[in-house]
Amino acid sequence: MCPEGSPSGPLRDLPSANTKGAVNSDGALAAAVLRADRKAMAEFVAHCADCVYGYVRSRLAPRYDQVDDLVQEIFLAAWKNLPQYRGEGALLGWVMGIARHKVEDYYRQYLRVPEPLEEAEPSTDGLAQLPDLEQLLDRDQLRRRIQQVLQRLPEAYRLALIWRYWEKASAREMAAKTGKTEKAIERLLARARAEFRERWNRV
């Protein structure tokens, strides 16, 4: 089971693979995979799949039809780049770094396409209905509400918001990666925020 959190958050303290008492178990597992050991390959998949899958699923929701392919792509990229893994950090953290890049690629490809969405007047008001986070009694309920609102947004808005706020990319980075101007990304984000707010108050 994967520890809770995102690659930029608590996942930094990731568990190592449990491989037969090796001094550096992650390094030993990676070395065994590189020696084309089929059993090590299965252990590698078992060690990383839960985290990678949960992460990709959360970032692509509700496009669940794309999740399996992207997860597989991440593992193939990790396997190809495994000779570069030095065994200094957790193998899972290293694989999650690749996952993060692949998700970013997915966002980039999608957001490069010009959006046919209508211009909405960006609001400067706060989240009127946003509850005081300190006083929340049911975190799961709020988490579900966030997911619900995000999933109902047009895809470009959803991806932009997740990329900006959950992946913590700056508008400048997003602009550089999508080939758009920073201004265009800011406008997209403003429209996405306005739409999020609208739907948040409706749910």
Added chain:
Amino acid sequence: MSDQYDQDLQRLADAFDLIEPGPAPSRVKAKIYSALMRQQAQTRRLMSLSEVRARGEKLCVFERLVQIAPVGQSVKSLNICRVCGMRALAERFDDPPIYWAGCPYVDLKNS
């Protein structure tokens, strides 16, 4: 441009990650493993089953049969899971009826 909503959303994102922890479906794990094994077999010979056994790893009954058969190391290095029914079942079902000890697909199912 930064507005109040920008800060509110960042606050929400910081407080609530979207990840719902849970295991990946075993069907997905099986497909990943099969894809990696295919790639591995195409680019480099797999470690032979004799070597795998010598390293103390468990072999499934099918792998064991190939390992003790009077055939060359090149045959023992083949990706024999490719022709195994356990793989086909594991890739199609989330709780496949497979139970062979030492089978990597069973291990993935139970992981």
